[in-house]
Amino acid sequence: MKTLIVYTSQTGFTQRYAEWLAEEMKADILNLKEAQKKDEKYFDSYDAIIYGGWAMAGTVTKVKWFLDKASSWEDKRLALFCVGGGPNDSPDIEVMFNKTLNDNQKKHIKTFYCQGGFNYEKMNAPSKMAMKMFVSSQKRKKNQTEDEKKMVEMISSSYDISDKKFIAPIVEYFESEN
Secondary structure, eight states: OOEEEEEOOSSSHHHHHHHHHHHHHTOEEEEHHHHHTSOHHHHTTOSEEEEEEEEETTEETTHHHHHHHHTTOTTSEEEEEEEESSOTTOTHHHHHHHHHSOHHHHHHEEEEEEEOEEOTTTSOHHHHHHHHHHHHHHHHOSSOOHHHHHHHHHHTSOEEOOOGGGGHHHHHHHHHTO
């Protein structure tokens, strides 16, 4: 199966996962900026297309490009993976994907989440400012639960919880479809 992985990455975590997937699946890989320059015919030769973005404020970044194209790619195997700073078992992940995909898209696009981390040093200024404001507001919040306290502590500084093992469900999904 000829597979293409398209990704966008701000701090490197999504790029790392896209590269791991491309290596494991022997897939082609394009940064979203490169993919946006391609004409429609470029994508015709692919049997499967995977889009990878990063989580921000409960959404998948720049996913609109992929979702707009997906309606003309229903004959292909499609998947969306998102990389975020929270753990893989966070209940917020399902909420995010439900908000991202409509009912028809859910029938054709399989979703996956890969925990990544935060890298404040590589964040652009607006993202860094937004995160610092969010952390500050959360620290001031009264009656925090233990989970909220842990989350605030975790996102207060850079960290990396990415692991190649988190691509396994994506690889397995595409291998099982053969």
